[in-house]
Amino acid sequence: MKWMETIKVQSATGKDQTTESELNILAHEVQKNPARQGLREATVSSHATVPGYFALRLFWDTDDPEASGSLLGMNLAQSLKVFGLVDHSVWIEGSKTKGGKENVL
16 A cells, blocks of 8 residues: 655754755654565655755555554654744545546555
8 A cells, every 4th residue: 555654854043054955864864774574665755945944745555554653754753843833744645636537445
């Protein structure tokens, strides 16, 4: 089953560059670690209009999603609290639409 963890970070004033750099390093380190079975991708995004607001997304494909998040995601969310406010959520993929056709997964 495909699912995603989103860890949003609103960095404290003056820590936005450090936060973005740390998130990029974490995403790279997490992705290259072969022990992360089921992890397909890790990405970092920045908010289009709010400076210092970032999202680290972990894309998983496992037999069952972790309703509270993976141990990795929970640990990352906890460690990122030093940079500001953190929100950690889990999303389960339901359906995709491609070329106007809906494919239910």
